[in-house]
Amino acid sequence: MTVNEKELAERVIRISGVNTKKCMKCGKCSGTCPSFEEMEYHPHQFVSMVEKGQIKKLMESKSIWTCLSCFACIERCPRSVEPAKLIEAVRVCVIRQQGENHLKANAVPEKLDENMPQQAIVSAFRKYSK
Amino acid sequence: MQKIGVFVCWCGSNIAGTVDVERVAQAVANEPGVVISTDYQYMCSEAGQLKIRQAIKEYGLTGIVVCSCSPRMHEATFRKTAQAAGLNPYMVEIANIREQCSWIHKDKDEGTEKAIILAKAAIAKLHLNTPLKAGESAVTKRALVIGGGIAGIQTALDIADAGYEVDIVEKSPTIGGKMAQLDKTFPTLDCAACILTPKMVDASAHEKINLFTYSEVEGVSGFVGNFKVKIRKKARHVKADLCTGCGVCTEKCPSRKAPNEFNQGLNKRGAIYIPFAQAIPNVPVIDTEYCVKMKTGKCGLCATVCPSKAIDFEQQDEIVEREYGAIVAATGYKLINLDNFEEFGYAQNKDVITSLELERLMNAAGPTKGTLLRPSDNEHPHEIVFIQCVGSRDVSGCGKPYCSKICCMYTAKHAMMIRDKYPDTKVHVFYIDVRTPGKNFDEFYRRAVEEYGVDYIKGMVGKVVEKDGKLLVQGSDLIANEQIKIEADLVVLATAIEPDPSVKNLATMLTASIDTNNFLTEAHAKLRPVESPTAGVFLSGVCQGPKDVPETVAQASAAAAKVIGLLAKDKLTCNPCVANSNELLCNGCSQCANVCPYGAIEYINKEVNDHGKREVRRIALVNEAVCQGCGACTVTCPSGAMDLKGFTTRQIMAEVDAICK
Ligand SMILES: Cc1cc2nc3c(=O)[nH]c(=O)nc-3n(C[C@H](O)[C@H](O)[C@H](O)COP(=O)(O)OP(=O)(O)OC[C@H]3O[C@@H](n4cnc5c(N)ncnc54)[C@H](O)[C@@H]3O)c2cc1C
Ligand code: SF4
Numbered sequence: 001m002t003v004n005e006k007e008l009a010e011r012v013i014r015i016s017g018v019n020t021k022k023c024m025k026c027g028k029c030s031g032t033c034p035s036f037e038e039m040e041y042h043p044h045q046f047v048s049m050v051e052k053g054q055i056k057k058l059m060e061s062k063s064i065w066t067c068l069s070c071f072a073c074i075e076r077c078p079r080s081v082e083p084a085k086l087i088e089a090v091r092v093c094v095i096r097q098q099g100e101n102h103l104k105a106n107a108v109p110e111k112l113d114e115n116m117p118q119q120a121i122v123s124a125f126r127k128y129s130k
Numbered sequence: 131m132q133k134i135g136v137f138v139c140w141c142g143s144n145i146a147g148t149v150d151v152e153r154v155a156q157a158v159a160n161e162p163g164v165v166i167s168t169d170y171q172y173m174c175s176e177a178g179q180l181k182i183r184q185a186i187k188e189y190g191l192t193g194i195v196v197c198s199c200s201p202r203m204h205e206a207t208f209r210k211t212a213q214a215a216g217l218n219p220y221m222v223e224i225a226n227i228r229e230q231c232s233w234i235h236k237d238k239d240e241g242t243e244k245a246i247i248l249a250k251a252a253i254a255k256l257h258l259n260t261p262l263k264a265g266e267s268a269v270t271k272r273a274l275v276i277g278g279g280i281a282g283i284q285t286a287l288d289i290a291d292a293g294y295e296v297d298i299v300e301k302s303p304t305i306g307g308k309m310a311q312l313d314k315t316f317p318t319l320d321c322a323a324c325i326l327t328p329k330m331v332d333a334s335a336h337e338k339i340n341l342f343t344y345s346e347v348e349g350v351s352g353f354v355g356n357f358k359v360k361i362r363k364k365a366r367h368v369k370a371d372l373c374t375g376c377g378v379c380t381e382k383c384p385s386r387k388a389p390n391e392f393n394q395g396l397n398k399r400g401a402i403y404i405p406f407a408q409a410i411p412n413v414p415v416i417d418t419e420y421c422v423k424m425k426t427g428k429c430g431l432c433a434t435v436c437p438s439k440a441i442d443f444e445q446q447d448e449i450v451e452r453e454y455g456a457i458v459a460a461t462g463y464k465l466i467n468l469d470n471f472e473e474f475g476y477a478q479n480k481d482v483i484t485s486l487e488l489e490r491l492m493n494a495a496g497p498t499k500g501t502l503l504r505p506s507d508n509e510h511p512h513e514i515v516f517i518q519c520v521g522s523r524d525v526s527g528c529g530k531p532y533c534s535k536i537c538c539m540y541t542a543k544h545a546m547m548i549r550d551k552y553p554d555t556k557v558h559v560f561y562i563d564v565r566t567p568g569k570n571f572d573e574f575y576r577r578a579v580e581e582y583g584v585d586y587i588k589g590m591v592g593k594v595v596e597k598d599g600k601l602l603v604q605g606s607d608l609i610a611n612e613q614i615k616i617e618a619d620l621v622v623l624a625t626a627i628e629p630d631p632s633v634k635n636l637a638t639m640l641t642a643s644i645d646t647n648n649f650l651t652e653a654h655a656k657l658r659p660v661e662s663p664t665a666g667v668f669l670s671g672v673c674q675g676p677k678d679v680p681e682t683v684a685q686a687s688a689a690a691a692k693v694i695g696l697l698a699k700d701k702l703t704c705n706p707c708v709a710n711s712n713e714l715l716c717n718g719c720s721q722c723a724n725v726c727p728y729g730a731i732e733y734i735n736k737e738v739n740d741h742g743k744r745e746v747r748r749i750a751l752v753n754e755a756v757c758q759g760c761g762a763c764t765v766t767c768p769s770g771a772m773d774l775k776g777f778t779t780r781q782i783m784a785e786v787d788a789i790c791k
């Protein structure tokens with residue numbers, strides 16, 4: 001991993017407060033994830049990829065936006081690893097990048113449609129108001 | 131003034147690696163009373179002990195300090211060494227410069243400084259030591275085994291075969307434990323009842339074994355060799371001496387609402403019941419919760435039909451007091467409660483079952499007479515999902531942090547048996563790891579995969595929900611990196627096990643200790659695995675940690691060997707480091723007796739001569755055979771009247787002074 005990626009990995013760990021080494025690779029997070037099919041990298045992969053320092057791949061992946069922030073993976077993990085916090089941290093890293101043009105929180109309401117679950121709306125605001 | 135020898139051990143590099151042993155020996159050579167101070171590679175070796183014996187004779191030593199490992203390891207060795215050279219064994223002090231010094235320090239200077247201080251403290255204490263003489267106590271040649279599962283039965287049989295009397299106290303109406311509920315047993319797949327029931331019969335027929343079933347231990351006092359135990363024989367409401375076990379009462383009882391514990395609640399039983407056909411003793415019990423007569427006063431059908439007039443609605447609990455030389459805990463385990471795991475839908479779906487329920491569904495004596503039918507509609511399941519590690523290896527607070535050890539093997543057993551009996555059934559097993567160490571164990575698991583075509587999936591299930599009469603199982607297949615969904619007819623949870631909840635209370639009564647998971651702790655994880663840290667209390671079976679039957683039986687026999695070794699002795703040497711009260715200082719306040727965990731303190735009225743004033747006072751008197759030297763009384767006594775021989779307040783203060791100097 002390049003120096004830059006190492007820094008990124010450290011940043012993700014710091015922001016999330018997750019200890020990736022606690023993961024026992026059981027896959028329960030990915031077994032429970034309702035957005036699994038929509039995600040290129042799955043919650044358990046976030047844990048192992050952050051561990052390996054492969055942050056750029058994660059930052060470029062759509063997975064960070066298709067995660068619903070439902071926190072089912074956090075709830076079910078038997079080792080209290082909290083994969084969704086890593087996903088959130090990678091998201092934050094992307095949002096904080098200079099010069100990138102992302103949705104602003106006040107642009108969210110016009111995108112909402114009727115069928116969107118409450119939880120998704122709340123997490124959309126959380127995601128984009130960083 | 132004492133003539134003291136100091137012997138500093140290197141323990142190879144264990145001590146010498148972080149403590150400059152030579153410097154320690156030199157640093158204390160000029161302490162008051164020290165006439166010889168030396169070091170050696172292994173003080174505990176023959177050559178090391180010889181050095182000590184020679185020095186005792188040559189210098190006419192009155193006491194020795196050995197700076198070495200923990201007194202738990204070699205205090206006894208060095209006491210014997212001293213005794214062989216004519217010294218009182220209690221004129222030996224150990225300075226623990228290994229566990230409490232070299233092993234915890236990295237810096238050699240720091241380690242050395244601390245070792246010198248510890249040596250000085252031991253020397254300061256030794257100056258105040260006096261020769262002590264150990265007394266003796268007799269051994270009651272009878273053992274108590276608490277819990278009548280396979281562990282308790284095996285321990286009892288082995289002790290009884292050696293010629294000693296054994297009582298088994300079992301809280302349920304029959305002996306047998308969980309093994310009686312199992313269908314077949316891995317790795318050989320022999321029928322559990324076929325190999326267990328002969329042992330149950332042996333235990334009940336053995337002239338040296340006395341069974342107290344439907345009984346519980348209420349109180350324990352005394353000490354190794356001389357325990358006194360109160361046993362509550364709960365009222366069965368059936369006179370065991372009259373009952374012939376014909377079972378007419380159990381057939382006629384109109385109350386049919388009680389969950390059948392033996393079948394894990396999968397069906398109901400009568401209010402008067404015998405847990406299973408081969409139960410021992412074959413005497414029914416009335417469950418007063420469900421008995422119509424007990425609730426409403428009407429019914430009494432069982433008493434009417436009983437040809438032997440054995441039913442006794444008035445029967446009361448009975449308390450029996452017995453004496454024992456040794457006690458073995460064999461209280462086993464239970465499955466954990468699954469309330470914290472709602473993702474698996476155990477409470478919502480009848481067809482989500484535990485592995486122990488599956489054992490009953492596969493068993494010929496079970497609720498389905500051995501045909502595998504799913505509980506919701508009594509249909510044959512055609513697709514079955516097993517989930518391993520449910521509640522085990524879980525540090526989130528929902529389950530247990532440890533591996534339950536038996537579930538990988540029994541899941542392979544279940545999967546194999548189902549594929550064997552119902553080849554049209556698809557069987558999937560979700561696993562995190564497959565842990566099958568043990569003789570012929572991994573071969574067994576591989577047979578399930580290779581010969582019986584069981585589908586093992588590396589991953590965990592995230593949720594189980596009911597959908598159109600099927601159970602939708604969603605889990606991950608980590609090797610394929612896929613999330614898979616299986617429509618199953620039956621889901622079996624390999625549920626974590628935990629110690630029987632009664633063990634907490636029992637541990638308090640026995641002054642035995644339990645770990646953070648409530649398993650009883652052994653005296654030494656490697657070298658004393660079947661002894662508890664409390665003398666005379668031994669451990670057998672799953673109450674000490676998860677185990678399968680072969681391991682349980684091996685441990686049960688090991689515990690029996692320890693008990694036999696104890697009961698074979700006519701006398702036990704008592705610890706002379708016991709409490710004694712100074713009759714002039716004692717004001718008879720009773721506080722010491724209140725804290726003594728062994729009941730060693732009594733009060734007597736005695737005439738004392740207090741500086742010429744003669745009067746009768748109430749003073750504490752320690753029974754030296756009962757006192758275990760724990761020292762609780764000495765720190766409680768408000769008048770400073772209680773002291774502990776070998777560890778007097780003056781000795782401890784001398785050590786503290788030496789450390790603080
Ligand atoms: C689903 C399942 C399948 C299994 N299959 C196999 C297998 O195929 N092969 C194998 O080798 N192992 C198997 N096992 C493991 C096996 O059940 C245990 O190894 C064995 O039962 C342990 O015996 P035990 O005597 O230590 O405990 P238990 O069987 O639990 O017996 C303890 C006894 O003590 C009694 N008791 C508890 N507390 C008290 C108290 N305070 N006072 C008095 N009595 C008390 C209980 O009522 C019980 O009778 C299986 C376990 C499960 C859950
Ligand atoms: S559930 Fe937890 S322990 Fe299991 S793979 Fe996911 S992060 Fe790792």
Ligand code: SF4
Binds near residue numbers: 033068070
């Ligand atoms: S928080 Fe995201 S990754 Fe975790 S389970 Fe929900 S959707 Fe999946």
Ligand code: SF4
Binds near residue numbers: 385401402422429432
């Ligand atoms: S008296 Fe109680 S135990 Fe006896 S038959 Fe009636 S309900 Fe059953």
Ligand code: SF4
Binds near residue numbers: 519
């Ligand atoms: S024995 Fe196997 S199934 Fe049971 S907790 Fe351990 S790893 Fe999990």
